Amino acid sequence: MYEQVSHSLLNDILIGLDPKVDCDDLKHFYIRLGANFYAIHSLFHQLYGDRRDFRLQMHKLVDVMARQYTNRPTELRQRDLAREKDHDWFLSQKLAGYTLYCQEYADSINGMHSKLDYLQELGINLVHVMPLLDGPKGRNDGGYAVRDFRKIDSKYGTLQDLDRLSADMRSRDMLLILDVVVNHTSDEHEWARKARKGNKKYQDYYYTYSDRKIPDLFEQTMPEVFPETAPGNFTWNEEMGKWVMTVFNDFQWDLNYKNPAVFIEMIDIILFWANHGADVIRLDAVAFLWKKVGSTCQNEREAHLILQLMKDCCQVTAPGALFIAEAIVAPVEIIKYFGEDAVNAKECEIAYNATFMALLWEAVATKKATLLEKGVRSLPTKLDRATWLNYIRCHDDIGLGFDDNDIREAGYDPQAHRRFLVDYYTGQYPASTATGVAFGRNEKTGDARISGSLASLAGLEAALLNQDETAIDISIKTIILLHSMIASFGGIPLLYYGDSIGTLNDNTYLTDENKHHDSRWVHRPRLNWENAEKRHIEGTVEHRIFHPIKKILAIRKQIPAFADLNNxxxxxxxxxxxxxxxxxxxxxxxxxxxxxxxxxxxxxxxxxxxxxxxxxxxxxxxxxxxxxxxxxxxxxxxxxxxxxxxxxxx
Missing domain, CATH: 2.60.40.1180 (Golgi alpha-mannosidase II)
Known part of the structure; x- marks a missing residue:
C-alpha cells in the first residue's frame, strides 16, 4: 500500500542506508520492503510513535533487515523464492515432526548426523532441536534461560557444527526448527550483567524498579506461572539495587518491549538463526511479551502487534522462514496468534494445539469422547494459511485448560473433573495404571498440571512392572490410537523423542540438585539406543509401537484429504x-x-x-x-x- 508519510520516511532511510550493506542483487529485498513497509511503519508507530527517536529507531530496524538480507546464503534466498510461489507448502499432509533434546538424543550436534537415519526410517521430515544456545550451567530452565543469543552452548558443539547439520538436513529434504526465547534472558546475559552494573541503557531492556510500588501494582492482577517453585513475578537484585520482573524463574529476566531497542535486537537475532538454516523459528512464551499494570500481562493486544511486526520484518528478509507461536493459552486466545487477517496468517503460521492434546488425555482417562468432541467444536476456525502442531507429549507438562462450559455440558463439575484427571494420571485414582507426577501444584487453589512420558501415562510402566500382558497390550493400543489422532485431525503431527519406542519415566532427575524441584525432567531422559534397536525385533514393545506409528505416518502422506485446508x-x-x-x-x-x-x-x-x-x-x-x-x-x-x-x- 502506498502512503506518503511512510514512503517518504522509507526514501530517507534508503538514502542513508549503511554503506556496508552490499549485495549483488538487492532487487527482491527492495520489492519486499516496499510491499511491507506501510505495515511495518504503522505497527512500529503504534508501539513506539510517541518517542522522540522514532525515526532513528526505524532507520536502525531497516538497517538490520538489509544487513541480514545480505548475510543470507544464496541457497536460502532461492528457497525463499520457491516458497513464495508455493505459499501453502507447509499445509501439506506430507509433513511429520519430531521434537528432541540434542544431548539426550545424540550427545551433540555432530552426533545428530548419524541419528537422522532413524528419523527418516520413522517418516520424520521436520525436526525441532530443543534450545541449543549458550546458557548457565545448572539453573537454565532446560535451555530457555539464554546467556548468549548468537552462541551455541559448547556442550552441544559450535555454530559451524549447526551449519553442517542444517546443510545435511536440507540434502535429505528435512526441515529444521530452532528456538528463539523472545520473552526473557538469563540473568547472566550480557545485557543483564551491564544492567546490574548500573548501565541505564540496559536496565531499560528489562522491567526494573527501585521500590515495590509498581511491582505491587503488577502483582495485584498477574498470576503466578510456577507458584510451587518460583512464586511471585519480581526478584530483588542486590547488586543492581532494584526489583526486576521475573515471571518464570528468578534467573530469567523479562525483556521490556516498550523499548524499541529490545525489539530491534530480537528481530536481528531471529533473522540471524533464519540465516543459519532454521526453516521454522519457534518463538517461546509469546503470550507474555507485553506487560501492563492492571492486566494479567498475558495475551495483550501489543503482544500481537509485536508478533505482526516480527512477521512483516521476516517476510522482507527471509520470507521462507515460518514462525511457531509457543502460547499455551485458552482456545479463544491461541487462535489470535495466527493473526486477525481473514485469509493469511499475519503473526505465526503455526501454533501448538494444546487444547486438542489435553482433550485426548481426558478421553483416555474417561474412555469417552464426550468432552473431546465438545472441546474440538469450541476451537475457533483457524485462518486458511495457518496450521496446528498436533502433539501428545512434549518437553512441557500437561495443562488441563479446557473450557469450563464444555466440561459442564459434558456432564462434569469443572473443578472436580480436573482433580480427577490429576489423580488419574498421578496414579492416585483406584482404577488408574498411569504413573505420572504432579507439576506446579498450587496449594492455594489445589490446581496442578501433569508430568510424565507418554508410555508411563498410558500405563505401560505399570504393566511392564507387573508383567501383565493384557495391560501391556492396552497401553500399546492407547499409544497407537493417540498417534492416529494427531496424524489425521488436521495439522502437523509432532512426535516427542522416545515416544515411538515406548520410553518410560526417568526418575534420576530426583538426584540432580538442579532438576529435582522440577518434575518435568521425568520425561526428558537420555534416549536409550539399545532399546531403540529392539524396534527391529518382532514381539518387543519397541517393535509393537514403532512400526504402527511408522505406518500411520506413511499412510497419512498418501491421503490428500489430510492436508490442513480447513477441511x-x-x-x-x-x-x-x-x-x-x-x-x-x-x-x-x-x-x-x-x-x-x-x-x-x-x-x-x-x-x-x-x-x-x-x-x-x-x-x-x-x-x-x-x-x-x-x-x-x-x-x-x-x-x-x-x-x-x-x-x-x-
Missing part, C-alpha cells in the same frame, strides 16, 4: 466412546475419509444411520486405509475394535 467436519454420534470426523478435499482417490476412534477398552458399535446426513455410505462395503481391509456396511453398522481407529475411504 474437517465434526460428526455427532450417539455412542459416547466414539469420536468421528470427516476429512475431505476437492478431488483425488482419497478425497473423503471418515475417521472414527474408539477410546474404550471394549469394542464399540457405530450406527451408520447417524451419518446419513453427510451421505457417508452409498455401498455395502468400505475400504479401511490403515489396514487396507474391506469392511462390510451391509447391516448398517461398524464395530470399532477396543482402543482402535478406522480411516475409511468414502
Amino acid at each position: 474437517r467436519e465434526m460428526l455427532t454420534i450417539g455412542n459416547p466412546h466414539l469420536f468421528a470426523f470427516l476429512r475431505f478435499t476437492s478431488s483425488g482417490i482419497h478425497s473423503r475419509v471418515l475417521v472414527v476412534a474408539n477410546f474404550d477398552t471394549a469394542p464399540q458399535t457405530l450406527d451408520l444411520k447417524e451419518l446419513e446426513a453427510v451421505n457417508v455410505f452409498g455401498h455395502s462395503q468400505v475400504r479401511e486405509l490403515y489396514s487396507d481391509k474391506v469392511l462390510s456396511t451391509r447391516h448398517g453398522q461398524l464395530v470399532i475394535p477396543p482402543l482402535g481407529f478406522y480411516w475409511l475411504q468414502l
